Amino acid sequence: MSKAASSSPHVTGSATGHSIARRLALMFALAAAGVFFAVGVALYNIQCNELHRHQRQEILTRYEFVESLIARRMFNTEKWALLESKLKELTPQEGNVTYIVTSDDPRYRLGTPFPSDVKTVKEGGGVQRVFMPERTYLTLSGRVPPLGDRPAVMLTVGVDPSAFDTTSHALNVALVIASLFGVAAVAALGWWIARRSLAAVDDLSRHAQELGPKKLSERLPVCKLPGELAGLVLSFNGALERVEQAYMQLSTFNADVAHELRTPLGNLIGQTQVILSRERSVAELEEVLQSNLEELERLRTIINDMLFLAQADRGMRADNLVRASIAQEVGKSAEFLDMLLEDAGCSLKIEGDAEAAIEPSLFGRAITNLLYNAIQHCDRCSAIVIRIAESEDGVAITVSNRGMPIAAHHVERLFDRFYRVDSSRTDSRNSHGLGLAIVKAIAVMHGGTVFAQSRDNETTIGLTIAHGIAR
Known part of the structure; x- marks a missing residue:
């Protein structure tokens, strides 16, 4: 280029x-x-x-x-x-x-x-x-x-x-x-x-x-320009800034994708090479195959999530909408995470209720991702609170957990793809950094938005769902 x-x-x-x-x-x-x-x-x-x-x-x-x-x-x-x-x-x-x-x-x-x-x-x-x-x-x-x-x-x-x-x-x-x-x-x-x-x-x-790509930080000069051109140049420089941000995000995204795919692929190749280095028993072969299957499942999850986000980027909207109780749908999603809540020593509270037009499978996926994120970062013996409130714009669902506070510059990027507050990726095996990005995509597909805040050792992440989507 x-x-x-x-x-x-x-x-x-x-x-x-x-x-x-x-x-x-x-x-x-x-x-x-x-x-x-x-x-x-x-x-x-x-x-x-x-x-x-x-x-x-x-x-x-x-x-x-x-x-x-x-x-x-x-x-x-x-x-x-x-x-x-x-x-x-x-x-x-x-x-x-x-x-x-x-x-x-x-x-x-x-x-x-x-x-x-x-x-x-x-x-x-x-x-x-x-x-x-x-x-x-x-x-x-x-x-x-x-x-x-x-x-x-x-x-x-x-x-x-x-x-x-x-x-x-x-x-x-x-x-x-x-x-x-x-x-x-x-x-x-x-x-x-x-x-x-x-x-x-x-x-x-x-x-x-x-x-050019090697000079992304450069901008067109604004000084000594006629008034008719100054506004155009400022707008163009703003577009360049957005392009630079998108380019940097794309570069980071490519690096993250490569890293996320390289780790399970490396594990697959390494384990396979080791198991083939000498004769193994059937039990050892089964153990390696089971481990490889887990890595393959992880690869499939990453690829499916990326395909889903790509469809959302192309403007896909939620279909098969039904009016449902948000509290009931949240309860259904929470049932699948009972064991994780028990392992983390956390309890779950659901406060409030409202009705909205949702696609149950997508909505359940968003709530599951929010709950899973809260379970990973909550303090032991604390409560995770899900609050449901109705407003003129729609229904807001928030998930709050007690835990380590998140810096403001991290909060702004929580919904970016492959973004982690812990840049070392120490938990990359259990999370590949697309959960909250999927929550954002599902919220947009339902005509809503996402939001996050962290203060006083409490982190709150949520989404809004419109009452109904105009077709």
């Missing part, structure tokens, strides 16, 4: 196809594109409206100036000649401005009228767009009343809008280029900001790559 971890390639966010930095940069770019598009549309509309307003203003200004000249001063042919000269001065050589005056009297005409079949488009406010073959004009027309010898005339002022259109096009191109540049700049800055912000994630990835 450690070799695989050490040989795995270093992976960071920037090296994968789902880089957070790239996705953030893309989102920044899309957001910027949306903002620039909205702003661009608004600016485009504003500049179009302003240019159109300036175009109309220029036409209106020219029209009002010429109309004023005609309406106030041009009352005969001599004055009209001066108007013609004045309009020639006002007309640029490029031909982008034109003045047209039509009248029933040929003497009061100026410019070349637009063909009658020319295409025109009204743009509002009296302004029309006239599409000539060589160019397009924005025109404003109006009637000038007669004055003196001059009859009424029709004045038309035309301005070529191409200059405004060129300016509008240039502004639009500049706006598009600026927007594209802005989007690219925002994307680049977004990627840089994201990479800087995610540098802590890369550091955590590098530290995580270094974790």
